[in-house]
Amino acid sequence: MHSVPDHVVISHSAGKRIWEIPDSFWRRLRKVRVRRMRATIEKQVLPVLQTLEEVYLKQKPDAKPRLFGKTLKQVESSDVAIEAALYLFELAKSLDLFSIAGKKDGFDDKVPMGSCGMSVESVKRYYMRLASMLIMKKAGRRNFDIDKFLSEDAFDSARDLSYVRVLSHYNRMTLNELRIGLEGRLEGLFHVEDEFMRVLENCHPEEFLRALRVTLNKKFKLFLKWSPEFLKAVSESLDHNAKILALGDSILEIENPEVVRAIGAWPIKEINWKPGEHEDDNEHEHDDGMPDKRNFVTRIAQVKERLGEKEFIDLLHANPAMIALAGGLEDDQLENMKHYITMLSPEILEALSPLPTNLQVGILDGLWEILGKEYMAIVFAHESGAPLIAGLVKEVSAMDRARPEKIKEMIVTDCFSSHFIGLPPRPKLKPTSNP
Numbered sequence: 001m002h003s004v005p006d007h008v009v010i011s012h013s014a015g016k017r018i019w020e021i022p023d024s025f026w027r028r029l030r031k032v033r034v035r036r037m038r039a040t041i042e043k044q045v046l047p048v049l050q051t052l053e054e055v056y057l058k059q060k061p062d063a064k065p066r067l068f069g070k071t072l073k074q075v076e077s078s079d080v081a082i083e084a085a086l087y088l089f090e091l092a093k094s095l096d097l098f099s100i101a102g103k104k105d106g107f108d109d110k111v112p113m114g115s116c117g118m119s120v121e122s123v124k125r126y127y128m129r130l131a132s133m134l135i136m137k138k139a140g141r142r143n144f145d146i147d148k149f150l151s152e153d154a155f156d157s158a159r160d161l162s163y164v165r166v167l168s169h170y171n172r173m174t175l176n177e178l179r180i181g182l183e184g185r186l187e188g189l190f191h192v193e194d195e196f197m198r199v200l201e202n203c204h205p206e207e208f209l210r211a212l213r214v215t216l217n218k219k220f221k222l223f224l225k226w227s228p229e230f231l232k233a234v235s236e237s238l239d240h241n242a243k244i245l246a247l248g249d250s251i252l253e254i255e256n257p258e259v260v261r262a263i264g265a266w267p268i269k270e271i272n273w274k275p276g277e278h279e280d281d282n283e284h285e286h287d288d289g290m291p292d293k294r295n296f297v298t299r300i301a302q303v304k305e306r307l308g309e310k311e312f313i314d315l316l317h318a319n320p321a322m323i324a325l326a327g328g329l330e331d332d333q334l335e336n337m338k339h340y341i342t343m344l345s346p347e348i349l350e351a352l353s354p355l356p357t358n359l360q361v362g363i364l365d366g367l368w369e370i371l372g373k374e375y376m377a378i379v380f381a382h383e384s385g386a387p388l389i390a391g392l393v394k395e396v397s398a399m400d401r402a403r404p405e406k407i408k409e410m411i412v413t414d415c416f417s418s419h420f421i422g423l424p425p426r427p428k429l430k431p432t433s434n435p
Contacts, residue, residue, distance in 0.1 A: 005047070005048045005051040005052065005097060006097075007096065007097055007098070007099065008044055008045075008048055008097060008098055008099075009098075009099050009100075009101050010040060010044055010045075010098060010099070010100055010101060010113055010114055011101045011114065012101055012112075012114065012115060013114075013115050014036075014039070014040040014043070014044055014113075014114030014115055015035070015036035015037060015038075015039035015040040015043075015114045015115050015116055016036055016114075016115035020032070023115070027115075027116075027117040033116045033117055033118055034116070034126075036114060036115050036116035036117075037113070037114065037116035037118050037123055037126070038072060039114075040113060040114035040115070040116060041072060041123075042071075042072040044114075045089070045098070046067065046072055046075070046085070048092055048097055048098070049067055049085055049088040049089060049092060050067045050068050050069075050070075052088050052091060052092060052097075053065060053066065053067050053068045053084070053088060054068050066078070066080060066081045066084035066085070067081060067084060067085055067088070076127075076130065077134070078134065079131040079132075079134040079135045079138065079161065082127050082128075082130060082131040082134070083131060083158050083161050085127070086124060086127065086128070086157075086158035087158055089124070090158075100112075100113065108120070109121040109124070124155070124158075125152075125153065125154075125155050128154075128155040128158065128160065128161060129146060129150070129154075129155070131161055131164075132146055132150065132161065132164045133146050135161065135164050135165055135168050136164075136168050138168070139168035139169060141168065141172075148179060148184055149175070149179050149184060149186045150184075150185070150186055150187055151184065151185050151187060154185070154186075154187035154190075155187070155190075156190070160187070160190045163189055163190045163197065166194075166197045166198070166201065167186065167189065167197075169201065170200075170201055171201075171205055173205035173206065174200075174201070174203070174205040174209060176205075177205050177209040177210050177213055178209070180213060181209070181212075181213040181216075181220035181221070182220065182221055188221055188224050189224065191224075192224055193227075193228055195228035196226070196227070196228045196231060198228075199228050199231050199232045199235070200231065202235070203231075203235045204235070206241070207239070207240065207241050208234075208235050208238070208241070208244070210241070211241035211244040211245055212234075212244055212251075214245070215244050215245055215247070215248055215249065215251070216249055216251075216252070219249055219252065222252055227257075229257050230254075230255075230257045230260070232257070233257035233258070233260040233261050233264075234251070234257075234260050236261075236264075237260050237261045237263070237264025237265070238251075238260070238264050239264065240268055240296070240298075242268060242296040242298050243264060243266075243268060243298055243300055246298040246300040246301035246304065247263070247300050247304075248304075250304070250309075250312060250313060250316060253313050253316045253317070254316050255317075256320065258320040259316060259318075259319075259320050259323055261320070262320040262321075262323040262324045262327075263300060263316075263323055263327070265324065265327070266298070266299035266300055266303070266327035267298075267299045267327075268296055268297070268298045268299065269296065269297055270294060270295065270296050271295045271296065271297055299327050302331070303315075303326060303327065303334060306331060306334040306335055306338065307334060307338045307341065308338065311338045311339070311341065311342075314341075314342050315341055315342055317342070318341075318342040321345065321346055322341070322342060322343075322344060322345065325344065325346060325349060326341050329341075330357075332357055333357050333360075336357055336358070336360075336361040337357075337360070337361065337364065339368075340364050340368075342377075343376065343377045343380045343381070344380070345380060345381070345385075345386075347385070347386040348380050348385060348386055348389055350386070351386045351387075351389035351390040351393060352389055352393060354393055354397060355393055355396060355397065358404050359396055359402055359404060359407060361404055362396070362402075362403070362404030362405070362406075362407035362408050363389065363392050363393070363396065363407055363408075363411065365404065365408045366407060366408040366409075366410070366411025366412055367379075367411060369408065369411070369412050370411055370412050374427070375426055375427065378424055378427070379423055379424065382423070382424045384422045384423050384424065387419075387422075388419055388420065388423065391416070391418075391419035392411070392416055392419055395416050395419070
């Protein structure tokens with residue numbers, strides 16, 4: 001039975017040919033560096049890794065050999081064999097089977113290996129890039145230019161190859177959108193969850209990824225921080241590129257997947273213009289150079305315009321039920337209630353509904369003045385909130401020629417104080433001035 005191999009010291013002359021002098025000149029040539037590196041691997045490293053694998057194969061007779069009995073050239077023709085070699089090399093290091101000549105304080109991946117001038121770290125990355133190209137070729141992408149998709153220092157460990165295998169099955173257009181959006185650094189995907197990669201594979205390359213890339217521009221890479229659940233909600237709910245473009249980079253403000261689903265349910269409609277109308281819009285082009293041949297109006301864009309940027313972002317932080325309600329309000333309601341929209345629950349809106357919008361705003365303005373924004377939000381979230389509103393609506397409905405200003409004045413001067421009994425305790429908060 002084979003034992004663990006002996007310790008190997010990699011010398012500074014390993015891989016160098018005797019006539020290659022001066023050494024400093026030959027080391028400048030990439031082909032020479034790679035040849036020297038391969039010679040070092042073949043003579044000093046691969047035999048140790050093969051012996052380690054043989055020990056494993058003796059214990060697991062059903063396992064398939066990846067390195068044992070193979071030449072370096074054969075190993076280099078298989079992504080699976082290269083991956084096995086990388087893992088076995090880390091095992092060999094942990095067993096202290098390698099050291100660099102003249103280095104006494106352990107094995108350092110940043111130290112040049114042999115005469116090639118390449119650090120151990122660079123050698124590992126060389127083989128991980130080679131394995132990546134083999135993976136892509138195996139998936140049918142024979143002309144795949146890996147340098148356009150991954151940077152020189154893309155790989156950290158052999159585990160990254162599992163992400164390359166997932167990427168190899170992606171749609172070509174999906175890969176291209178990711179390449180453009182991530183500026184040729186797809187290794188950002190090596191740090192996401194496996195489920196994120198699976199969800200991303202199913203995202204539409206044009207309707208979703210391209211729209212997201214155009215919308216976020218330089219911030220596109222921030223979508224890599226999303227959870228798989230959030231990415232799934234965005235790709236499924238924002239099911240038309242016009243919704244994504246309308247939402248803009250405000251999408252980065254959203255944290256709850258259910259908020260995305262609520263806003264994604266807001267309506268969208270196509271505009272059928274007559275010939276000659278809105279020529280400028282018909283000639284508009286997206287940043288990706290694709291002209292708009294069809295035109296759409298989204299409720300997202302309308303609400304965003306009515307509320308303004310600040311209030312719209314506040315809305316995105318509200319609960320999904322409120323967002324669903326906001327999408328169904330009329331424009332005049334949105335305009336008049338934009339300061340209150342994030343605190344209006346279905347129960348509060350139902351209590352307000354018997355009155356026209358201007359009188360509803362009169363009640364809300366009065367409550368804002370007497371309660372303050374923070375306490376008003378607490379009251380509206382409390383079980384006493386809807387009864388308070390219902391009582392005030394009843395009072396206003398009985399008034400002759402009610403006006404918003406008069407309603408506000410009567411609330412502020414405690415004319416309806418009986419309806420304020422049973423409210424939750426008031427915290428020590430300063431009242432907020434009227435919007």
